[in-house]
Amino acid sequence: xxxxxxxxxxxxxxxxxxxxxxxxxxxxxxxxxxxxxxxxxxxxxxxxxxxxxxxxxxxxxxxxxxxxxxxxxxxxxxxxxxxxxxxxxxxxxxxxxxxxxxxxxxxxxxxxxxxxxxxxxxxxxxxxxxxxxxxxxxxxxxxxxxxxxxxxxxxxxxxxxxxxxxxxxxxxxxxxxxxxxxxxxxxxxxxxxxxxxxxxxxxxxxxxxxxxxxxxxxxxxxxx
Amino acid sequence: xxxxxxxxxxxxxxxxxxxxxxxxxxxxxxxxxxxxxxxxxxxxxxxxxxxxxxxxxxxxxxxxxxxxxxxxxxxxxxxxxxxxxxxxxxxxxxxxxxxxxxxxxxxxxxxxxxxxxxxxxxxxxxxxxxxxxxxxxxxxxxxxxxxxxxxxxxxxxxxxxxxxxxxxxxxxxxxxxxxxxxxxxxxxxxxxxxxxxxxxxxxxxxxxxxxxxxxxxxxxxxxxxxxxxxxxxxxxxxxxxxxxxxxxxxxxxxxxxxxxxxxxxxxxxxxxxxxxxxxxxxxxxxxxxxxxxxxxxxxxxxxxxxxxxxxxxxxx
Numbered sequence: 001x002x003x004x005x006x007x008x009x010x011x012x013x014x015x016x017x018x019x020x021x022x023x024x025x026x027x028x029x030x031x032x033x034x035x036x037x038x039x040x041x042x043x044x045x046x047x048x049x050x051x052x053x054x055x056x057x058x059x060x061x062x063x064x065x066x067x068x069x070x071x072x073x074x075x076x077x078x079x080x081x082x083x084x085x086x087x088x089x090x091x092x093x094x095x096x097x098x099x100x101x102x103x104x105x106x107x108x109x110x111x112x113x114x115x116x117x118x119x120x121x122x123x124x125x126x127x128x129x130x131x132x133x134x135x136x137x138x139x140x141x142x143x144x145x146x147x148x149x150x151x152x153x154x155x156x157x158x159x160x161x162x163x164x165x166x167x168x169x170x171x172x173x174x175x176x177x178x179x180x181x182x183x184x185x186x187x188x189x190x191x192x193x194x195x196x197x198x199x200x201x202x203x204x205x206x207x208x209x210x211x212x213x214x215x216x217x218x219x220x221x222x223x224x
Numbered sequence: 225x226x227x228x229x230x231x232x233x234x235x236x237x238x239x240x241x242x243x244x245x246x247x248x249x250x251x252x253x254x255x256x257x258x259x260x261x262x263x264x265x266x267x268x269x270x271x272x273x274x275x276x277x278x279x280x281x282x283x284x285x286x287x288x289x290x291x292x293x294x295x296x297x298x299x300x301x302x303x304x305x306x307x308x309x310x311x312x313x314x315x316x317x318x319x320x321x322x323x324x325x326x327x328x329x330x331x332x333x334x335x336x337x338x339x340x341x342x343x344x345x346x347x348x349x350x351x352x353x354x355x356x357x358x359x360x361x362x363x364x365x366x367x368x369x370x371x372x373x374x375x376x377x378x379x380x381x382x383x384x385x386x387x388x389x390x391x392x393x394x395x396x397x398x399x400x401x402x403x404x405x406x407x408x409x410x411x412x413x414x415x416x417x418x419x420x421x422x423x424x425x426x427x428x429x430x431x432x433x434x435x436x437x438x439x440x441x442x443x444x445x446x447x448x449x450x451x452x453x454x455x456x457x458x459x460x461x462x463x464x465x466x467x468x469x470x471x472x473x474x475x476x477x478x479x480x481x482x483x484x485x486x487x488x489x490x491x492x493x494x495x496x497x498x499x500x501x502x503x504x505x506x507x508x509x510x511x512x513x514x515x516x517x518x519x520x521x522x523x524x525x526x527x528x529x530x531x532x533x534x535x536x537x538x539x540x
């Protein structure tokens with residue numbers, strides 16, 4: 001009994017359950033790769049924009065001009081949107097008569113905090129999915145393998161003389177499921193670790209910028 | 225989900241392409257990943273011998289001296305060769321001059337001879353011409369006569385050839401017929417022989433096959449018999465209870481007579497274990513185990529009608 005042991009025939013000869021598991025893992029792998037590529041692009045862009053904005057902000061240009069330029073160019077992101085929110089709130093509150101300076105500062109800070117949270121959330125979106133794929137797909141693959149081996153042993157119980165060539169193909173095809181699970185999991189785990197680090201750094205940068213900008217506003221309020 | 229994919233169509237395409245590439249590489253490379261067998265060749269081993277340093281140096285010196293001597297010898301030889309060559313060259317020159325001289329002499333002589341010969345030839349030619357004319361006349365006459373004779377001869381010959389050919393043809397025909405007959409006869413015989421051989425072969429094949437089948441059947445029935453013997457022993461052992469006063473590791477042989485349904489007709493101890501209560505317990509067990517599992521095939525069952533079984537608890 002000579003079996004065709006090419007990988008394709010192993011997959012096509014696998015039992016239905018194992019095939020379903022493989023299909024699911026393949027889909028998950030494709031989605032997680034899509035997410036990895038998309039996230040990578042987004043985070044890279046956010047980093048570049050933060051660099052650009054910081055340079056503009058500290059170049060000594062007038063804040064009002066900067067604000068106007070930003071509001072004209074719609075959908076500001078990252079640091080720019082934090083600045084926009086803070087400055088808008090500040091300008092609005094500042095115009096109101098009889099308001100105390102602490103309230104102005106606090107309002108601006110709150111607006112900035114909200115925007116910051118929103119931005120961080122946007123950067124973090126999809127990361128939980130990667131974490132889930134990374135931690136569960138090996139188990140899913142293992143499930144497929146266990147199921148395949150179980151089946152092949154059950155079939156083995158019905159014959160009197162078991163040979164290696166009867167056991168081996170079943171186990172080999174079952175093990176493909178584990179391989180696929182690992183194939184899906186490894187990049188997902190790597191990407192998750194890398195991206196959560198990037199997001200954290202981005203958040204601390206935003207945070208630092210917010211503090212500095214508050215300081216600036218504080219100085220402006222008290223100078224008047 | 226689908227919208228999300230649509231939004232990130234570029235990333236999705238890249239991911240899909242990545243997977244396809246990976247799968248393609250896997251499918252192609254799977255064949256090359258097969259474990260290779262390692263073969264050790266005998267020729268891979270280098271043979272060496274140990275050498276004494278002193279003798280080695282001496283040898284080298286010797287070799288060098290030999291080389292020097294060889295060089296000297298060669299130089300002497302070269303000198304000799306050169307001298308020889310010069311000598312040869314000189315001789316060659318001399319020989320050539322001599323030849324030239326001789327040639328000139330010969331040419332002169334030839335010229336004289338040629339002139340004398342020319343004169344003589346002229347005279348001869350005239351004479352010859354006369355003779356020729358005479359001869360030609362005679363020849364013509366002769367030719368005419370000969371031609372007539374030849375024609376007659378030819379006619380005769382033709383007639384003869386025709387007759388001969390006819391006779392030959394007839395003979396050929398006869399011979400051919402005989403040959404054909406002979407060949408047909410031979411063919412017939414050959415055919416017969418072949419048929420007989422084929423028949424023989426077929427029969428031998430049949431016999432062999434029958435034998436094979438019989439052996440196969442026997443083997444099968446032996447297997448079945450063994451299986452049922454084991455089943456019977458198992459069933460008896462399941463129904464057996466260890467008597468309290470009997471030591472372990474006893475064994476005995478029992479004779480059982482069975483019906484074709486497997487029911488026990490009689491049990492008898494054929495070879496006692498030496499312990500009466502053990503023997504009794506075995507007998508009881510056999511009765512309790514009735515009906516025993518027996519093969520349905522009546523031919524194989526014959527082996528079980530009267531059987532002797534060795535009972536040894538714990539062996540199954």
